[in-house]
Amino acid sequence: MDRTAPGQGAGTRSLPELIASMTLEEKVAQLIQLAVPFYEGAAEAGQITGPMESLGISQETVHHSGSVLGMAGAQEVINVQTAHLQANRHGIPLLMMADIVHGFKTIFPVPLAIGCSWDMELAERSAQIAAKEAAVSGVHVTYAPMVDLVRDPRWGRVVESTGEDPYLNALYARAFVRGFQGDDLASDMDRVAACVKHFAAYGAAEAGRDYNTVDLSERQLREFYLPAYKAALDEGCEMVMTAFNTVDGIPATGNVALMRKLLREEWGFDGILISDWGAVKELINHGIAEDESEAALKALKAGVDIEMMTACYVKHLAELVERGEVEEELIDEAVLRILTLKQKLGLFENPFRAADPIKEQEVVFCEEHRAASRELAMRSCVLLKNEGILPLPRESKTALIGPFAQSGDVLGPWSWTGSRDDAVTLAEGMQRLAGDPALLLVAEGCGIESGTAEQLQAAYEAAQAADVIVLALGEHSDMNGEAASRADIRLPQVQLELVRKLKELNKPIVAVLFNGRPLDLHGLFDEADAILEAWYPGSEAGHAVASLLYGEANPSGRLTMSFPYHVGQVPVYYNAFNTGRPQGAPDAQVRYVSQYLDIPNEPLLPFGYGLSYTTFAYGEPVLSAEVLTVEKPILLKVAITNSGAYAGEETVQLYVRDHAGEVVRPVKELKDFRKVWLAPGESAELEFTISEEQLRYYHSDLSYSSDAGAFTVFVGCNSRDHAALSFRLVK
Ligand code: GLC
Secondary structure, three states: OOOOOOOOOHHHOOHHHHHHOOOHHHHHHOOEEEEHHHHHOOOEOOEOOOOHHHHOOOHHHHOOOOEEEOOOOHHHHHHHHHHHHHHOOOOOOOEEEEOOOOEOOOEOOOHHHHHOOOOHHHHHHHHHHHHHHHHHOOOOEEOOOEOOOOOOOOOHHHHHOOOOOHHHHHHHHHHHHHHHHOOOOOOOOOOOEEEEEEEOOHHHOHHHOOOOOOOOOHHHHHHHHOHHHHHHHHOOOOEEEEOOOEEOOEEHHHOHHHHHHHHHHHOOOOOEEEOOOOOOOHHHHHOOOOOHHHHHHHHHHHOOOEEEOOOHHHHHHHHHHHOOOOOHHHHHHHHHHHHHHHHHOOOOOOOOOOOOHHHHHHHOOOHHHHHHHHHHHHHHOEEEEEOOOOOOOOOOOEEEEOOOOOOOOOOOOOOOOOOHHHOOOHHHHHHHHOOOHHHEEEEOOOOOOOOOHHHHHHHHHHHHOOOEEEEEEEOOHHHOOOOOOOOOOEOOHHHHHHHHHHHOOOOOEEEEEEOOOOOEOOOOOOOOOEEEEOOOOOOOHHHHHHHHHOOOOOOOOOOOOOEOOOHHHOOOOOOOEOOOOOOOOHHHOOOOOOOOOOOOOOOOEOOOOOEOOOOEEEOOOEEOOOEEOOOOOEEEEEEEEEOOOOOEEEEEEEEEEEOOOOOOOEOOEEEEEEEEEEOOOOEEEEEEEEOHHHHOEEOOOOOEEOOOEEEEEEEEOOOOOEEEEEEEEOO
C-alpha cells in the first residue's frame, strides 16, 4: 500500500480530487471522532474510547478517522499524528479538538464570571491566551464559546454562559471567537478554530434539569436564544456543536429545520457541524430513531458532519448508501467541510501546526498569562453587599474561615487542562497582602457539604480571637457544569450552620462566595455585613480576591444573571413581559395580579447589579429630541460623578421599552452600556445614540422590524435602579 510521507500525498491534490480518490469507508471514517482513551486502549461500551473491535470497527477504518477529542500535549499530539499519517493511505492528518473554554493551563474565571466584567477586550484577551497555550500544546479546535442564554440557575451549565441578555451574550460571543481564532487561522499559529455551542437553546431546558426538553416558540428562539450563535458565526466561527435537547419536538442533532434550513440555508453556515457527546445515538432515547442506523440517517440528513463519541455513522452509513437510503453526496459534503478546515489550518502542509514541546514550556502558564487572569478575575467579582466593612484595613486581625479558605477548587468546571495545585488560594492571597501574616487566623470551619464539631469549634475560637470574620463559602465545582442541576440552590446546610454559629459573636462578617450559579442567599444575605461574589476566579483566585478585600482594587463587576429571592420564582430574569396584570407596587396589597402570596416577584439582586467602594451620582439624563425617525436617531446625555472616596469604575447601562409592539415586548431590554473610570470627585458626561435599528424585533410573522409608537429609555446603574425618559418613534 502506497504510504505517502506525512502531509505530502493529500496536499498535492485538490480536495474534491482527494475525496474522489477515497473509498466510501475512508470517507465515512473522516466523520469519526476518537477520544484520547482510544489511544490508551481504554474501552467504554458504545463509545469510541477503546479498541474498535468492541464496536466492530476495523483498524483500517481507524487509520482513516478524521479527528480526536480531548488530546493536548505537544509531544503526545506529534506522536499520534505521526503514527496516524504513516497508516493513512492519503496522508490526511487528524484534527485535534478539546474543551478549552476559559483557559488552557492558565485558567481564567468561568464564563459567568467573565460575563460580569462587561469587558469585551479582557474577554477576548482571555480567549487569545487560552488559544496560544492550547495551540502550542497541539490543539487545533476548541469546543467553545458556549453562548447559551440562561434564565434558570438550577441548571448547572449557567456557569459556562455569560448570562440572560441576548445583546450582551452576542458581544461576548464575538469577543471569544476573535480571541480564539484571530484574523487569519492559516498564518497565525497562536490561534485555534472555535466551535460555538450548543445549537440551540440548550439553556432553556425545562425546570433547569440538564438535557431536558426545550419547547419554545420560534419567535422566542429568534428573539432571545439565537442572537449569540449568529454573532459567533458572523465573527467567522469555524464550527457549530449541536445541543442535546429537543427544539420544537425534534432533537437538535436530528433537526432538519434548525440545522439545514436555518443554520445552513438561512444563515449560510457551511462549516463543520459536530454532534455533542453521543447525541447522534441519543436520537434513539429521544424516540425519533428506532436504532443506530436510523439515528445515523437522521443526523446526516440534518447536516451533522462529525459524530462525537458514538459509532452510528461508522457502523451504518456505508450500508445506508449501498441501500440507496442516503445519497453519497451528503457524505462527500461532510468530508469536504472537514478537509476544508484541515486545509485552512495548514495541516496538510504542517500536520503538527503549532505543537512545540520546547516552546510549550515557556508559553504555558507564564507570568504574563497569569497576570491577565488575575486582572480579569478582579473585574469579574461582584460586590453584592457592603455595610461599610470593606475594604479591610491591612492591619485588621482577621479570621478566614470556611471550606474555600485554603481550597484550590477555584478553577470551576471545564478546566481539565488546568491544575488546582497551581491555583492561588484565598489564604495565600490574603497572607501576601495582610499587614502581618500573623494577623490572619485560618480555620476551615466545615467542609462544603459536611463538617465536624471539632472543625466548628476551632473556627469559633479563631473567630473569637479576631476583629473581623471572612467566610469563604460556596459550591464545589462538581456542583456546577454538565449534569449538575440543583433543585435547592442555597448554600449547603452545613455552611449556613457555620454562618449562624459565628453570627453569635456579633463581629463583622464578610462572605466571599465561590460558586457557579446565582444562589438563593437565604441564611447569608441578612447575616453577612458584606458579600463578594467571586464565582470560580481561576488560577489567580486568591490574589484577585485579596486585592479586592484589602482595597488594592475596587470591585466593578455587574451581574449578568439575576439572583433569585427564592428558587420558587425561577426562572426570573429582567427582560420579562409585563403580563395583563402586573403586580405594580409590591406593597400595594392588590390581590388579583401576577404575584406570589409568599415571596416578592422581584429577584433579590437584578441583572446589571453590583456595588463599588465608592458611590456614583447620576445627573438628570437629557434627550436631544422626543421624536425618533428612521433617518434621525436621538441622543441621550447623562452626567455621572464619583461622589465617594475611592476611584472606581461604573458601568452605565441603557435600556429601552417598547410600549406598543405587534407582539408583547419585554419591560426593558439592554441596548448599550459604557464603562467609565472616575477618580473621587471626577465627573464625566456620557452620550448614547438611540436609533430605529435598536428598536427592531421579531413580529408574529417573524419579520424583523420596528413599529412607530411610544417608548421609554432607562439609564442607570442596573436594570432596576435608573432614570426613565419617554420618546416616540415616528415612521
Ligand atoms: C460534553 C458537553 C460539551 C463538550 C463535549 C466534549 O458532553 O456537552 O459542551 O464540548 O461533551 O467534551
